[in-house]
Amino acid sequence: MKILIFCLAVALVHGAEYRFPTNESEPACKLMKITAVMELMQTSQDQNDTKTVTVKLAELPVKVEDGACLEPNQTSTNLDLNIKDGAAAWGFLFTIDAKKNLFMASTFSFTPNDFFSNDENETVSVNIPSEQLSEYTKSYICDAAITSMFNATPVENSTYFYSLSLTVSDFQVQIDGIENSTFSEGDHCQEDTKTTTAMPVTTTENPGPGKPPVNNFTIPGNCILIKSALAVELPYQTASQNTSKTINVPVVPAKDVKGNCNLTSNSQMLSFKFFDTWVMSFIFTADGDSLQASVDDSRAYHLSNVSLVYTEDPKHFPNTSNPGAAKTVSANGLDQFKVEGDQSSFKCNSETDLDLGNGAKLDISNFQYRAFANDNSTDFGSSGVNECSADSDSNSVVPIAVGAALAGLVVIVLIAYLIGRRRSKRTGYESV
Secondary structure, rough: OOOOOEEEEEEEEEEEEEEEEOOOOOOOOEEEEEEEEEEOOOOOOOOOEEEEEEEEEHHOOOOEEEEEOOOOOOOOOEEEEEOOOOEEEEEEEEEEOOOOOOEHHHEHHHHHHHHOOOOOOOOOEEEEEEEEEEEEEOEEEEEOOOEEEEEEOOOOOOOOEEEEEEEEEEEEEEOOOOOOOOOOOOEOHHHHHHHOOOOOOOOOOOOOOOOOEEEEEEEOOOEEEEEEEEEEEEEEOOOOOEEEEEEOOOOHHHHEEOOOOOOOOOOOEEEEEEEEOEEEEEEEEEHHHHHHHHHHOOOOOEEEEEEEEEEOOOOOOOOOOOOEEEEEEEEEOOOOOOOOOEEEEEEEOEEEEEEHHHHHHHEEEEEEEEOOOOOOOOOOOOOOEEOOOOHHHHHHHHHHHHHHHHHHHHHHHHHHHHHHHHHHHHHHHHHH
């Protein structure tokens, strides 16, 4: 069976605005403005093929399907968007806690066959966890671009696994306290207001001929720190044969690194751009109940997804038969590079290969990372570091080798001593 990876990018552009009631002759009781990009990934275990479909929401019919006004003493309300006459939907649920704080959760759902013509007609749902916004009578504003990764709820008898990479920016929402159908003054998200000192991007002094440089990556908030040398091996078709090319990731300026520091989500993402249009993303996922441990910084987590979006340009793919083609490769559902609750980071200097599907491979070395950090620190911490087994094995080689060398030296000295003693005795006999 040929199983594919499908990637759907849905773009809400220029801060599309929605209101309820939809009749503009009535005063609005809910307002939302949003710019969003969604990359839906449909993945198989063997990841043989990749197809990318880009859809601009402005080209599709979108309408507010449901959304009641908040009544006195009511603690929850919703706003639902119908996309492409039911082919997709995005439902937002707003709840208010005892301290009058507003929380928002949402569900994005779609019918794969309406977008991919793949005979998958059962609705796929991606649940986006609740996060705290502002006091419920104010508007909440987040101009910064924030990217998060979520896995879809598995569909019974489906041959595909789905996940969602969601980037939201230019976002504003208000569900109460609206006057004249316009947003009131609001609270900004921490990504808009936080100022941090970015970790400098550096390289090793001498990475060696043909070796990739070591980059240091971080994002505002410093919740994710990554240090690594990275190289990708990518197959491609020339005019006459199949071949592959290993490409080292160059030094990446700090301005090209993005991500999110949402500590109330169970996933965090760091992505960076290189070669102008190439984008590599790392997604880290908190394990189980440790999602609630953000206050004491004791959650356990691991690397769950790696993806690369690239272009087959002639510079990096000589004599390619498909110049300018946009490609996506990814490794999804990973459970690697674990950091336990009492550890500060994961470290692996040894080279590690990650299969990105379609014959593509990511080579990682001199690697160390931490995620879900809430101390705004630019170092990896001084508590326990989880070292990979390859490093532990290589570290044990040195003392073993030294011990073997010393043992050999002792044997050589002993043999030399015995030979010398034997010769001295023989010389004594001859003199007598």
